[in-house]
Amino acid sequence: MAIKISFLNLKGGVGKTSMIVNVGACLAYMGKRVLIVDLDAQSNSSIWLMRLDRWNAQNRYPEKFALNLFKNPDAKITDCIHKSPVRDLEGEVALESLDLIPASFSLLDLEHDVENKTDVPFYIQFYEHMADIEMLYDFILFDCPPSFYYAPQAAIFNSDWVIVPANADALSIIGFHLLTEKLNKFKEKTEDHRNELHSPTPEIMGVSLNAIKPGVRIDVPVERFENQIERFIEQRKVPTKTELFPTRIRHSITVGRAVMQGQPMVLMPKNEGSMSVAKDYIKTSQYILERCGITL
Numbered sequence: 001m002a003i004k005i006s007f008l009n010l011k012g013g014v015g016k017t018s019m020i021v022n023v024g025a026c027l028a029y030m031g032k033r034v035l036i037v038d039l040d041a042q043s044n045s046s047i048w049l050m051r052l053d054r055w056n057a058q059n060r061y062p063e064k065f066a067l068n069l070f071k072n073p074d075a076k077i078t079d080c081i082h083k084s085p086v087r088d089l090e091g092e093v094a095l096e097s098l099d100l101i102p103a104s105f106s107l108l109d110l111e112h113d114v115e116n117k118t119d120v121p122f123y124i125q126f127y128e129h130m131a132d133i134e135m136l137y138d139f140i141l142f143d144c145p146p147s148f149y150y151a152p153q154a155a156i157f158n159s160d161w162v163i164v165p166a167n168a169d170a171l172s173i174i175g176f177h178l179l180t181e182k183l184n185k186f187k188e189k190t191e192d193h194r195n196e197l198h199s200p201t202p203e204i205m206g207v208s209l210n211a212i213k214p215g216v217r218i219d220v221p222v223e224r225f226e227n228q229i230e231r232f233i234e235q236r237k238v239p240t241k242t243e244l245f246p247t248r249i250r251h252s253i254t255v256g257r258a259v260m261q262g263q264p265m266v267l268m269p270k271n272e273g274s275m276s277v278a279k280d281y282i283k284t285s286q287y288i289l290e291r292c293g294i295t296l
């Protein structure tokens with residue numbers, strides 16, 4: 001069965017999408033079967049992996065997007081899986097074992113205009129869809145919007161782990177506090193359903209610091225994050241192994257370039273900037289494997 005991980009932060013622009021695309025790519029590069037599920041209406045990971053032209057063309061088929069899994073009771077999840085979307089710079093299929101369930105802008109409707117025609121909560125409908133395919137993958141990674149509405153709830157209800165990408169600043173620490181409280185409330189609220197369905201208990205694996213600029217000192221926010229995590233461990237609000245990830249993802253302008261070229265960092269042309277960030281993502285992926293008890 002796949003290990004399922006949500007990448008979540010209530011703050012936008014902290015590196016959730018960059019982390020999911022690049023960790024997903026690294027895991028596939030290491031030979032793992034990976035599915036990225038884009039549950040953010042901004043569709044950033046879908047556009048990064050499919051590139052804008054293919055994603056635009058796919059928009060003619062709304063049944064092939066994540067929203068359909070919530071909107072249409074007869075939807076088949078296999079229809080939504082876009083196989084091996086990544087192309088290298090020559091246009092050849094790369095990372096064959098990386099698949100995607102894409103989002104489109106209309107996923108926003110889920111929070112406003114999609115009526116739940118059943119009395120089964122959206123997160124359970126989604127859980128039942130995921131159950132049909134999880135044996136096909138080693139990892140299923142959910143890209144979440146910066147909110148706690150239906151789409152992230154569906155991701156969290158389905159996850160074994162939550163990873164919190166964050167920036168090294170004071171506001172991110174406040175955001176982490178809020179996120180942990182929200183997550184624990186959601187876990188309490190859904191406990192009966194989780195017990196009934198034997199669905200996983202989502203736990204915070206840790207916080208991954210992103211876009212760290214060279215020469216910028218981050219000792220103060222790092223210490224505050226560590227103190228906050230320690231307090232949460234004492235209060236039993238997070239597992240005892242929760243920690244700041246040992247590898248911090250360095251800042252590099254090549255990340256923006258990689259988005260434009262539809263390339264994960266491991267496939268980008270090698271230069272100093274791209275190699276340092278690619279290494280950070282590889283190390284982070286190795287750490288995630290270790291935390292999941294998987295040896296290569």
Ligand SMILES: Nc1ncnc2c1ncn2[C@@H]1O[C@H](COP(=O)(O)OP(=O)(O)O)[C@@H](O)[C@H]1O
Nearest residue numbers: 012013014015016017018211250251252255256
């Ligand atoms: N390591 C990095 N170095 C430089 N820019 C980065 C890095 N990681 C992310 N970015 C940029 O920061 C912005 C926000 O990142 P993104 O992953 O989209 O965040 P989120 O999904 O949390 O909104 C994007 O423009 C992205 O290209």
Ligand SMILES: [Mg+2]
Nearest residue numbers: 016017040044
């Ligand atoms: Mg994003």
